[in-house]
Amino acid sequence: MVFKRLLGSMGVGGPAMDTALDLATAVPGGSLTGEVRLTGGRADFDIEHITLELVARVEAESDGGEHEGALAFQRFQVGGGFRLAEAENRSVPFAVTLPWETPVTQLHGQGLGIALGVRTELGIVGAKYKGDLDPLAVGPLPAQEAILEAFGRLGFGFKSADLEYGRIGGTSQQLPFYQEIELTPAPQYAHQVSEIEVTFLANPSGLEVVLEADKRGGLFTSDHDALSRHVVSHEGVTHRDWNAVVGSWISQLLEAHTARTPYTPYGHGGDHATHTHKVDHGHRSGPGMGTVVAAGAAGLAVGVVGGMVAAEAVDEIGDFFEGDEGDEEGEEA
Structure with a gap:
C-alpha cells in the first residue's frame, strides 16, 4: 500500500514523498507501521515535520439535509527536524497506534463499503504539503x-x-x-x-x-x-x-x-x-x-445493493480534498 506525490507546488526539482504501509489489514487499537520515503530535489530543504493523517468519509445531518464529507480524525507526527539534502534518499520509519474506535472496513476480506484512508503531510520551511490518500483496510477485533x-x-x-x-x-x-x-x-x-x-x-x-x-x-x-x-x-x-x-x-x-x-x-x-x-x-x-x-x-x-467498493470510496475522499483544500497547498503554515 503506497501513495506518492510530487510536491509540484515547490516547482520543478522539489522533493517527493512515498509512504508505504506494512500491513495489508490493521485492527482497531492495533499498530500501524511503515515508512515515509523521501527523495531530495535539486536543492536542500528543511523538513519541519512529517505527519500521518487518518481520514474517513462521514455522513452528517444539517438544516440543509444529509451531507457526506471527508473528516481527518487522527494525526500522528512521525518525523521531522532535519535537512533533506539535494538528491538525498531517506526513509523515516513509523509505528503508530490506531484509535480503538477506528471503523471496521472489512469482514473476512470482504469490504463493507466504508471509506478510510491514510495521508501524509510534509512540512517544509513553514509550508505544508499533503500527499494522496491510500485506502486503509481494518478488520474486526x-x-x-x-x-x-x-x-x-x-x-x-x-x-x-x-x-x-x-x-x-x-x-x-x-x-x-x-x-x-x-x-x-x-x-x-x-x-x-x-x-x-x-x-x-x-x-x-x-x-x-x-x-x-x-x-x-x-x-x-x-x-x-x-x-x-x-x-x-x-x-x-x-x-x-x-x-x-x-x-x-x-x-x-x-x-x-x-x-x-x-x-x-x-x-x-x-x-x-x-x-x-x-x-x-x-x-x-x-x-x-x-x-x-x-x-x-x-x-x-x-x-449489499448498488454502491461502491471501499477503494473507490477512498478515491472519492481524495477528490473531496483536492477540491476543498487545494488552495491550502503551498500556503505558509
Whole structure:
C-alpha cells in the first residue's frame, strides 16, 4: 500500500514523498507501521515535520439535509527536524497506534463499503504539503467478529455500513463519529423489526455494543426505534456461546421496547445490558457493494445493493480534498 506525490507546488526539482504501509489489514487499537520515503530535489530543504493523517468519509445531518464529507480524525507526527539534502534518499520509519474506535472496513476480506484512508503531510520551511490518500483496510477485533458471525448464524444479513457524525448519548465514545452496521432481520423477526443497526465502541478493556432496532409499526402504532447497550470483554471470546448471547440481546431489545423507553443512566463494569439513546440525525443507510457474498462459512452474509467498493470510496475522499483544500497547498503554515 503506497501513495506518492510530487510536491509540484515547490516547482520543478522539489522533493517527493512515498509512504508505504506494512500491513495489508490493521485492527482497531492495533499498530500501524511503515515508512515515509523521501527523495531530495535539486536543492536542500528543511523538513519541519512529517505527519500521518487518518481520514474517513462521514455522513452528517444539517438544516440543509444529509451531507457526506471527508473528516481527518487522527494525526500522528512521525518525523521531522532535519535537512533533506539535494538528491538525498531517506526513509523515516513509523509505528503508530490506531484509535480503538477506528471503523471496521472489512469482514473476512470482504469490504463493507466504508471509506478510510491514510495521508501524509510534509512540512517544509513553514509550508505544508499533503500527499494522496491510500485506502486503509481494518478488520474486526475478535469480539466484533464473533458478534457479527453470531448474527449471521441467527439468520441476519448484511445490508450496509456507514459512519455517522455525532455522539451516542451515555457512552464512552471518543471519536466525533460512530459506525453503524445495518443488518436485515432473520425471518423469525421480520414481522417485528425492519432492520437492526450494530455499533461497536471499542476500548482497551472491551466493547460497548449499541443495538438499534428499527421496529415495524402496526395498524394503530407508528414505527419507532428500540435501543439497548451491552458491554463485553476482550477476554474469553472463544469460550462464549455467542449465538445464545446475541439471541438474548435481540429478545431483550424487542421485548423491552413495546413502547418508547426513556433514557436511563448506567455504569460500567462486566457484561451487562441497559437502554441508551443515539443522536437523532434522521439518517439513512449508506450505499452497499452490489452483490451477495459469504463472509465465512458460518459468518455474516455480506449482501449489499448498488454502491461502491471501499477503494473507490477512498478515491472519492481524495477528490473531496483536492477540491476543498487545494488552495491550502503551498500556503505558509
